[in-house]
Amino acid sequence: MRLMKTSESYIFPYVDIVPQLIANSVIAGAIYALIALGFNLIYGTTKFFNLAHGAVAACGAYTVFAILKIFALPVNVVVTCVIGAVVAGSIGYGLDKFVYLPLRKRKASNMVLMVASLGAFTAIQAVIAILFTSQFQALESSGGVSGSVEVYGAIITHTQVVIIACGLAIMAVLGLVAKYTLFGKAVSAIKDDEEVARMVGIDTNKIIGRVFFIGSAIAGVAGILIGFDTGIEPTMGMNLLLKGTIASIIGGVGSLYGGFLGAFVLGFAENFGIWKISGEWKDAIAFVVLIIFLLIRPEGIVKK
Amino acid sequence: MKSEIRNEKEILLKLDDVHVHYGGVHALDGASVAIDEGEIVALMGPNGAGKSTVLKAIFGIAPVHSGEVLWHEKRFKPVPHEVVARGIAFVPQGRRVFKYLTVEENLEIGGFIVGDKKELARRMAEVMETFPALKAKRRTKSGTLSGGQQQMLAIARGLMVDPKVLLLDEPSLGLAPKIVKEVFENIKEINERHGTAIVVVEHNIKSILGIVDRAYVLAKGKVAAQGKPEELLSSGVLEKIFLGEK
Numbered sequence: 261m262r263l264m265k266t267s268e269s270y271i272f273p274y275v276d277i278v279p280q281l282i283a284n285s286v287i288a289g290a291i292y293a294l295i296a297l298g299f300n301l302i303y304g305t306t307k308f309f310n311l312a313h314g315a316v317a318a319c320g321a322y323t324v325f326a327i328l329k330i331f332a333l334p335v336n337v338v339v340t341c342v343i344g345a346v347v348a349g350s351i352g353y354g355l356d357k358f359v360y361l362p363l364r365k366r367k368a369s370n371m372v373l374m375v376a377s378l379g380a381f382t383a384i385q386a387v388i389a390i391l392f393t394s395q396f397q398a399l400e401s402s403g404g405v406s407g408s409v410e411v412y413g414a415i416i417t418h419t420q421v422v423i424i425a426c427g428l429a430i431m432a433v434l435g436l437v438a439k440y441t442l443f444g445k446a447v448s449a450i451k452d453d454e455e456v457a458r459m460v461g462i463d464t465n466k467i468i469g470r471v472f473f474i475g476s477a478i479a480g481v482a483g484i485l486i487g488f489d490t491g492i493e494p495t496m497g498m499n500l501l502l503k504g505t506i507a508s509i510i511g512g513v514g515s516l517y518g519g520f521l522g523a524f525v526l527g528f529a530e531n532f533g534i535w536k537i538s539g540e541w542k543d544a545i546a547f548v549v550l551i552i553f554l555l556i557r558p559e560g561i562v563k564k
Numbered sequence: 565m566k567s568e569i570r571n572e573k574e575i576l577l578k579l580d581d582v583h584v585h586y587g588g589v590h591a592l593d594g595a596s597v598a599i600d601e602g603e604i605v606a607l608m609g610p611n612g613a614g615k616s617t618v619l620k621a622i623f624g625i626a627p628v629h630s631g632e633v634l635w636h637e638k639r640f641k642p643v644p645h646e647v648v649a650r651g652i653a654f655v656p657q658g659r660r661v662f663k664y665l666t667v668e669e670n671l672e673i674g675g676f677i678v679g680d681k682k683e684l685a686r687r688m689a690e691v692m693e694t695f696p697a698l699k700a701k702r703r704t705k706s707g708t709l710s711g712g713q714q715q716m717l718a719i720a721r722g723l724m725v726d727p728k729v730l731l732l733d734e735p736s737l738g739l740a741p742k743i744v745k746e747v748f749e750n751i752k753e754i755n756e757r758h759g760t761a762i763v764v765v766e767h768n769i770k771s772i773l774g775i776v777d778r779a780y781v782l783a784k785g786k787v788a789a790q791g792k793p794e795e796l797l798s799s800g801v802l803e804k805i806f807l808g809e810k
């Protein structure tokens with residue numbers, strides 16, 4: 261995400277910077293939305309904060325890095341990204357199957373599940389650092405998405421265009437799946453009352469496993485896109501996780517549209533918040549927004 | 565495979581000496597209950613007697629410590645979605661419809677295991693015929709339905725799998741007497757039309773005894789009495805258990 265430098269905001273006239281701020285807000289919002297969508301899907305069905313979600317996003321990015329940079333395989337960029345998403349999805353699925361599901365079967369509390377997910381987060385991050393070193397790396401593609409476009413004076417790179425498009429497209433697809441497929445309705449039923457969902461014949465663990473795959477694959481997409489935009493490092497998941505979590509809390513935790521809305525609210529708050537101050541304040545602004553919401557509207561924008 | 569009229573009724577579903585422990589609480593302490601094909605059986609007893617736990621044990625959602633559950637005389641280890649696939653449907657206590665889904669969507673979820681779209685549509689039409697009130701509200705979010713309508717929806721949702729046994733946990737709870745009468749009429753109708761065996765947990769002794777073939781009276785996790793309604797009424801055992809308990 262490109263920041264406008266503080267000094268520039270004084271050089272450029274008012275009308276010039278606003279389009280760029282809006283563009284930056286939308287780009288940030290789209291990334292946060294991708295994280296929040298998966299996070300909320302998983303939270304909705306399991307009711308615990310899956311902290312490993314951030315590390316899963318990093319797995320997507322590092323898969324692409326391994327294919328394109330380390331092994332330099334002659335694979336199409338889009339195919340590589342799909343592979344990255346599938347790997348991230350599989351890791352999320354595996355976490356559920358081998359860590360969370362056994363714990364749920366033992367009636368572990370949501371706190372225990374969250375702590376387990378924190379452990380998974382740390383472990384995954386460590387494995388990434390061991391395999392790929394802790395260095396910050398670039399992930400630019402060997403063709404395809406480079407260059408930029410100008411929209412009302414705002415400069416948006418092609419990667420960022422893809423980010424916005426993916427954010428909107430994935431949200432739209434999830435919305436359609438939720439409304440029109442039996443799977444989507446089963447997810448809604450599990451969100452509402454998992455025990456009754458089981459009583460009426462839904463194999464809820466199977467559905468939850470799929471939710472983990474889908475949510476984690478979307479996180480993988482977010483990790484890959486941010487990798488192309490700004491680069492990757494093993495700890496990249498933490499920031500993504502924080503922003504995704506804040507987005508889903510201010511939007512309405514567990515709610516599909518809430519997470520999406522919250523992500524853009526957060527993106528705009530961060531980018532307009534640093535209009536007159538240094539970009540380092542972004543994270544602080546995010547937490548201020550979070551605290552404001554927790555104080556005045558803890559249930560989030562989208563109330564159930 | 566519609567079953568013809570049998571000479572001797574097979575015991576469809578049976579709980580044999582089942583013990584359920586919630587930590588130190590013995591919710592069931594050696595309960596044995598049997599349901600024949602096509603009959604309506606009541607489970608009665610004071611609060612905490614273990615009535616809901618009997619149904620949950622059949623469904624594999626209660627921690628069964630020992631004892632057996634048998635389906636067509638064969639023992640099985642209950643897993644909820646497999647139990648439903650065998651033809652046993654559960655309508656839990658407290659209605660518990662999926663409140664963010666519409667009436668129609670609730671029924672779709674009820675038929676989740678059916679798979680075939682056409683068959684699902686056929687059953688939905690049939691169920692709506694039994695409950696015309698639901699048909700009128702098919703696109704309404706079920707959270708906004710009245711208590712009586714939600715109870716009917718919960719029962720209708722259970723019927724979507726064309727069950728051989730329907731387990732109803734306190735369907736009259738919190739409903740006005742007139743609505744309770746309606747619900748019981750529906751239950752009787754389902755039983756007569758489809759030959760569905762029904763197990764109904766009920767506090768409302770007088771109103772339920774009119775429609776049931778047999779009743780079990782539970783107390784403290786055990787079967788304290790069982791028999792035909794007239795027998796139970798005349799024996800005075802009901803008064804003893806319900807009033808003596810207090």
Ligand SMILES: Nc1ncnc2c1ncn2[C@@H]1O[C@H](COP(=O)(O)OP(=O)(O)OP(=O)(O)O)[C@@H](O)[C@H]1O
Nearest residue numbers: 586589590591609610611612613614615616617618
């Ligand atoms: N999940 C649970 N955890 C701990 N104890 C439980 C649980 N479910 C039931 N019990 C206990 O098991 C006993 C039997 O409960 P059950 O729900 O079967 O009673 P019931 O006959 O259905 O009562 P009611 O008329 O109030 O519904 C009660 O003492 C109850 O407190």
Ligand SMILES: [Mg+2]
Nearest residue numbers: 615616617657
């Ligand atoms: Mg009960």
